Amino acid sequence: MPGRTRPIEKFAEAVAKCSAEASVYGKCIIADYNGVYKDKCLTEFMKLKDCYTAAAKRR
Amino acid sequence: MKPVSLRPFLPRPALRRRLPREFRHYALQTSGVPTLQVFNDRIKHLQRERAASDAEASRRVDYLRDEVANRLCERLLDITRHFPSVLDLGANACNIARALTAPNPDSPALSTRLSHLTSADTSHTFLHRDVDLPFNALLPAHTRTVLPPADTPLPFKPQSFNAILSSLSLHWVNDLPSLLSQINHILKPDSPFIAAMLGGDSLFELRTSLQLADLDRRGGVSTHVSPLADVRDMGGLLTKAGFKLLTVDVDDIIVDYPSVFALMTDLQAMGESNAALTAEKSGLRRDVLAATEGIYRELHGNGGESVPATFRIIYMIGWSEGDGQSKPLPRGTGQVNMKDILGGGEIK
Numbered sequence A: 001m002p003g004r005t006r007p008i009e010k011f012a013e014a015v016a017k018c019s020a021e022a023s024v025y026g027k028c029i030i031a032d033y034n035g036v037y038k039d040k041c042l043t044e045f046m047k048l049k050d051c052y053t054a055a056a057k058r059r
Numbered sequence B: 001m002k003p004v005s006l007r008p009f010l011p012r013p014a015l016r017r018r019l020p021r022e023f024r025h026y027a028l029q030t031s032g033v034p035t036l037q038v039f040n041d042r043i044k045h046l047q048r049e050r051a052a053s054d055a056e057a058s059r060r061v062d063y064l065r066d067e068v069a070n071r072l073c074e075r076l077l078d079i080t081r082h083f084p085s086v087l088d089l090g091a092n093a094c095n096i097a098r099a100l101t102a103p104n105p106d107s108p109a110l111s112t113r114l115s116h117l118t119s120a121d122t123s124h125t126f127l128h129r130d131v132d133l134p135f136n137a138l139l140p141a142h143t144r145t146v147l148p149p150a151d152t153p154l155p156f157k158p159q160s161f162n163a164i165l166s167s168l169s170l171h172w173v174n175d176l177p178s179l180l181s182q183i184n185h186i187l188k189p190d191s192p193f194i195a196a197m198l199g200g201d202s203l204f205e206l207r208t209s210l211q212l213a214d215l216d217r218r219g220g221v222s223t224h225v226s227p228l229a230d231v232r233d234m235g236g237l238l239t240k241a242g243f244k245l246l247t248v249d250v251d252d253i254i255v256d257y258p259s260v261f262a263l264m265t266d267l268q269a270m271g272e273s274n275a276a277l278t279a280e281k282s283g284l285r286r287d288v289l290a291a292t293e294g295i296y297r298e299l300h301g302n303g304g305e306s307v308p309a310t311f312r313i314i315y316m317i318g319w320s321e322g323d324g325q326s327k328p329l330p331r332g333t334g335q336v337n338m339k340d341i342l343g344g345g346e347i348k
Helices: A007-016 A019-030 A042-058 B013-017 B043-053 B056-060 B062-077 B095-101 B174-187 B204-219 B231-240 B259-271 B286-302 B339-343
Strands: B084-087 B114-121 B144-147 B163-166 B192-198 B243-258 B307-319
Touching: A007 A042, A007 B231, A007 B286, A019 A042, A019 B204, A019 B286, A042 B163, A042 B286, B043 B056, B043 B192, B043 B286, B062 B095, B062 B163, B062 B192, B062 B243, B062 B307, B095 B114, B095 B163, B144 B307, B174 B231, B174 B307, B204 B259, B204 B286, B204 B307, B231 B243, B259 B286, B259 B307
Parallel strands: B084 B114, B084 B163, B114 B144, B163 B192
Antiparallel strands: B192 B307, B243 B307
16 A cells, blocks of 8 residues: 555554564563463563654654 | 056156256265364455455565465476366465466476366455466466355366366365365366465464463463464375375475564465454454564574564375276285395394
């Protein structure tokens, strides 16, 4: 669809700017991937989420 | 007692009415056995129609289908025959037709070995996407047939094809046993069925990352990647459908993508998005998506800028029964003791 960016593309760009936070979060999860439970890595995820929301707003 | 004929008592139409030949089909499944529905056929159809309607994006993601079609057609090279009539079942964008016309360094293009190719698919848009491209002119004779919806019988007459090919579409079929036996019926005796389908651990990286992200973000797992048939099942299914001289093998194609988003965008453009009946209607949540990106890169990433995705392709060849095929001897007819040939002593 020319001339129109899909919302998901904007989101993907914003997440791509937060590779450091995403990496920290990913490492936290795979440290013990047989014992993942809800909100196991909540603090790491919130940092990632803060980063991509900010990145999405900047543009 | 004199036998009484029931004939005069029957209503006239019951005697006369007979279905035309085209509408008669083999009874393929014993009644009362329900088919297990895994995929939503309607959603799958809409996804494929939508994907094909953007021809440019759809052609950009043809890399997987073209590669598999080429590898599939290489297998056809091993059979030194001329095929008067060939069916491509689940043709997508006629990728097999294109692969058949591709120039071959050692021998003339494969399309010279067949007289008539029928490409059949349920999606009209997909089937006619490349109708104007030059490869169409290279085929001797080519028909595009739009198939009826997935659960209706195939509209072909019994024993009408000398070979049936199928590339990357069988993995969306709900009732694979029935389809395979229909394929066996529409093949002429002693003719090959050559197919490639996605199976086994395809996209296991995506599957596992999504599961981990789902567990952490939402505390449970949901179906985001459709289930696929296993290599071990295919041999059994082909045998049940009545195919002989089976060959089943597996090939992994690993594609590197810049990110998980790129992988998902490509899958969507191929029309290969999830269509499992148990899938959530709302789709993926953004939180889970962002989490998946982080986990995928750490768990499976190449360490640099790219992430790999594995496509496991199951290739299978089965032959319809015919005269002159070598068959296994009946049990107990062996004349030679295997121990005499292979050696080996007593089991201690």
